[in-house]
Amino acid sequence: MREKVIISKGMRTCSHGGIYSVNPRLVRLDCSSSINPLGTPRKAISAIKMNANSLAQKYPDPECRELKKSLSRYLGIDPEWISVGNGAIEVIYWFVCAAFVKGRVVIPAPTFCEYELASQKAGAEVTFVPLHNLELEAGQVIEKARGADAVFLCNPNNPTGILATKQIMKIIENVDSSTRILLDECFIELADNPDANTMIEQISEFDNLVILRSLTKSFGLAGLRVGYGVCNPTLAKKLSANKIPWNVNGLAQVAGVAALLERRRYLSKARALVKKERKFLHDSIGKLQSFRPLRSNSNYFLVHLQGRNSTQFRDKLLKKTGVLVRDCSTFTGMGTQYIRLAVKMHTENILLLKALEAFDHND
Numbered sequence: 001m002r003e004k005v006i007i008s009k010g011m012r013t014c015s016h017g018g019i020y021s022v023n024p025r026l027v028r029l030d031c032s033s034s035i036n037p038l039g040t041p042r043k044a045i046s047a048i049k050m051n052a053n054s055l056a057q058k059y060p061d062p063e064c065r066e067l068k069k070s071l072s073r074y075l076g077i078d079p080e081w082i083s084v085g086n087g088a089i090e091v092i093y094w095f096v097c098a099a100f101v102k103g104r105v106v107i108p109a110p111t112f113c114e115y116e117l118a119s120q121k122a123g124a125e126v127t128f129v130p131l132h133n134l135e136l137e138a139g140q141v142i143e144k145a146r147g148a149d150a151v152f153l154c155n156p157n158n159p160t161g162i163l164a165t166k167q168i169m170k171i172i173e174n175v176d177s178s179t180r181i182l183l184d185e186c187f188i189e190l191a192d193n194p195d196a197n198t199m200i201e202q203i204s205e206f207d208n209l210v211i212l213r214s215l216t217k218s219f220g221l222a223g224l225r226v227g228y229g230v231c232n233p234t235l236a237k238k239l240s241a242n243k244i245p246w247n248v249n250g251l252a253q254v255a256g257v258a259a260l261l262e263r264r265r266y267l268s269k270a271r272a273l274v275k276k277e278r279k280f281l282h283d284s285i286g287k288l289q290s291f292r293p294l295r296s297n298s299n300y301f302l303v304h305l306q307g308r309n310s311t312q313f314r315d316k317l318l319k320k321t322g323v324l325v326r327d328c329s330t331f332t333g334m335g336t337q338y339i340r341l342a343v344k345m346h347t348e349n350i351l352l353l354k355a356l357e358a359f360d361h362n363d
């Protein structure tokens with residue numbers, strides 16, 4: 001059997017994109033964070049402005065009742081199945097406690113680094129299952145999951161942007177019910193055909209499954225921080241057992257409710273834009289000599305740098321052009337030659353393209 005060992009970069013501060021990953025004053029265009037290119041929905045901005053004065057001085061609803069009701073309507077799921085966190089990140093850390101992660105967890109690699117970090121902080125050993133040609137291998141994950149406390153899955157995966165729905169369903173159906181599964185769908189609303197790829201409708205069939213979602217990326221609320229987990233009410237109680245009171249601030253709650261009022265029009269417009277602009281970027285970058293763009297189903301994609309080092313490349317590109325890309329060398333198992341690009345509005349994508357062109361055949 002093909003076996004490749006992946007070395008964790010040890011207990012480390014998990015590295016992310018975003019303007020604070022570098023000197024923020026250098027950034028003219030941030031293509032490192034994969035946020036909805038349309039920006040925050042207009043109704044959410046109005047709600048923030050309208051409520052700023054009254055909500056700034058009030059304690060927020062610690063149970064996020066109105067927001068849960070809106071999410072419940074959106075997902076077609078009872079509110080008791082929904083646990084709202086200060087971003088999806090908070091729910092990942094709750095999951096680690098709720099899944100009694102102490103022994104061993106299974107994580108495909110490369111993927112979002114916080115699963116690894118949260119598990120290591122809880123004292124767990126991490127078994128990485130390398131992707132094969134950046135694709136998820138269900139059989140390997142199922143085999144390694146025997147006796148594990150938890151498995152982490154991400155659909156579409158970050159940083160690849162690839163949907164692996166069939167493989168993920170196979171894993172969820174075959175992993176023992178004593179092993180808890182976190183399925184991260186934080187980018188699914190910006191990926192191709194989310195209805196056919198989400199597991200939300202099947203959530204009631206699996207007592208060990210938590211589906212992770214977020215409004216930070218799909219609704220452009222990264223600064224306000226709203227994420228949520230969906231799972232059966234018994235597990236939901238365990239999931240949020242360590243929740244601090246007032247974990248989601250009042251403005252984030254009203255912005256979330258308002259954003260969800262616009263969901264249909266806003267998300268379908270965003271997906272159509274992402275699909276068109278991803279193809280534009282992919283085709284244009286593919287014509288350059290020193291960059292190889294990789295297939296993706298989402299609002300971001302990987303680019304191979306054909307021999308160049310991704311950290312050095314990010315820094316030089318930023319210094320010369322003000323364009324920030326995600327250096328992927330900090331993803332466990334990714335190597336040092338990939339960057340990740342967020343798909344943005346057409347004018348921004350042209351700026352990104354011009355910046356890359358300036359570095360074609362050029363160090």
Ligand SMILES: Cc1ncc(COP(=O)(O)O)c(C=O)c1O
Pocket residue numbers: 086087088089090112154158184186187213214215216217222226227
């Ligand atoms: C796959 C994935 N899941 C979860 C998160 C955390 O999302 P949030 O901003 O809602 O905390 C991120 C953030 O980059 C992510 O990439």
